[in-house]
Amino acid sequence: MWVKTQKTRVDYLIFALLCMLIFFVGSTIVMKFVKNNKKNLAYKNLDNEEAIEAFSQGKDILKNKEKVFSAILSNSNSSMGLHFKENTKNKEDISFNIKENISQIFNVDDYIKSQFPAAFTFLEKEKGISMKVMTKIVSKDKEKPEILEDIVFIDDIMEKEEGKLLEDDSKLSKKDKEGIPAAEGIKTFKVNKEEPYIAIYHTHGTEAYLPIKENQYHTQDKKYNVLTIGEIMANNLEKNGHKVLHIETFHDIPSYNKSYAKSLNTITSKMEEQQNLKVVFDVHRDGVSDNANYKNKAFSQSKVNIDGKDVATFSLVIGPESPNKDEVLKFAKYIKQVSDSLYPGLCKGIIVKPKGKFNQFVSDHSALIEVGSNLNTIEEAMESGNKIGEILSIVIENIQE
Structure with missing residues (x-):
């Protein structure tokens, strides 16, 4: 779960961008109306005094009505001025036709950047949000929404909060003869073992691992993201006799901010269709900012060595506002207890946001x-997926009726 910041600020920015686009459309309509007005422009006042030159293109440009509109837009709109400056060497040869040449004359990137230079300087420097990516989202075809490869990821502020790491109380639990903790105080359930009763899904399916670094470590390539980890966990559970439904939907495309709403719709629909589903795992990966002051510490805690192999550590996250928080917390504690008994250090802990x-x-x-x-x-995450699958298999087996 990549950490999200400045959500409100970006919302206001996007709203401002839309307002500017509406303003531009209105201005083009006005210009077209004026253009079609057949009345001659008066360049002298009522006293027949000589008109003052308004534009740097020179007096001769006023003789050509097309050039007049070009000059008006060039001087009144910074984006148009930028276009004429960069693409027209001879100002005398400017020819303007909104209807036929709008795509050439108006560049969304240039327009928005010229109107909001400070805002985009902040986004590019502080948040790594590409100007090109942002304008692609603003200008996408409404009839055919574009599924962008280079999504802008602005993480949920809830996930940014560090949360409270619970103290380890696994030593207080009773253990069986093999050293596996007993499932004490956890609700049991009864299922039809011939149908799936475990669901694995991914609210943020594009979360990726090294060597992926682009797009804030996100990719749709399954080989490098959490979908592969979910698949490994599902296969391990199936190998141990459990029936699993693995949902491989990308809920964070095209809108990352709506990921949880989309994944909730998916999982509730599946549970209504298949009422045998009782156990639900939302598989993510954690995110550490490149400039985080705790990056070195996070790296030192990112993996453990098990049987000569580097294995990615994992954490369990609790939402404190969930009405069944106490039951969810008991379930998470039991997962950690089993993990600690099998692979000490593999589970970093339980985090209550x-x-x-x-x-x-x-x-x-x-x-x-x-x-x-x-x-x-x-590779480290895949090794972890195998171990976690083994842990969850024991957990689920011990809480079934």
């Missing part, structure tokens, strides 16, 4: 699992 539900209210046996981070390679 300051706010949010994270769709965990869909089931008392729901868990948001962050497998590794953008500091891990896909």
